[in-house]
Amino acid sequence: MSKVWFITGANRGFGYEIARAALDSGDRVVATARRPQEAEAALKEHGERVLALPLDVTDTDSVVAAVAAARERFGRIDVLVNNAGYGQLGYFEEQSPQSVERQFATNVFGVFDVTRAVLPVMRAQRSGHVITVSSLSGIIGIAGSPVYGATKFAVTGWSEGLGRELAPFGIHATCVHPGMFRTDFLDPTSVGHADVEIDDYAPFRAEQRAYLEASNHTQPGDPAKFGPAIVRLAALGTPPERWAAGSDALASFTQRSRELADSATEWEELSRSTDIPQD
Structure with a gap:
């Protein structure tokens, strides 16, 4: 039986590529976006198997x-892809409280609200798969993007715990960690930058901006291959809790696992010293 996908931010980037791959595999897609007309135009060749809907995750x-319209049209939701989000980059002190709140409202609380709306459908079915797009920045903290990383670490931990809560209902949860992909993520229309300037950070800020500009549209990851990979994940009977997308994200998985093991060994005595002695 074909699956029904509910994808946020489906009008471009990863969301569009996932929608296209799911449709190419014969599935049906609810393509949601703040500008659903873009998703509708891009996917119109698939006819009635696409339902484009307006959705602002905030x-x-x-x-x-949107969830009600999806259920009315297709009767079920098999795969939720929490993809909508953006990067608020810059040094922590150079980000206003308002910009931080906006970042969390979209990347964290928006994910929570969409998932909260979809889960009753999946529980009623006793099946489903919640796929949440995190980031390489949700594996390793990176200077120059701690607020963005905080949102991605947040949904990573949330997804892991959520998956264990949902397992008794036959629902899986996978957190996806993409590395650097050649999307429009770093374009001015997508990325946000620090909105406060502090002189001490000026050289670091300039260096980061230069690096980001040089990296834009030269990243190693191919977004056209990302979509089919997500479709493969959704077809697995036992999907992973976390998945690294791209060789750079895979290297970060390996680096973090080694760092944690090395830290545990180095500080083992101090860690154990806080226990109540056992008789």
């Missing part, structure tokens, strides 16, 4: 309405 009413 607007609870639009989330609830």
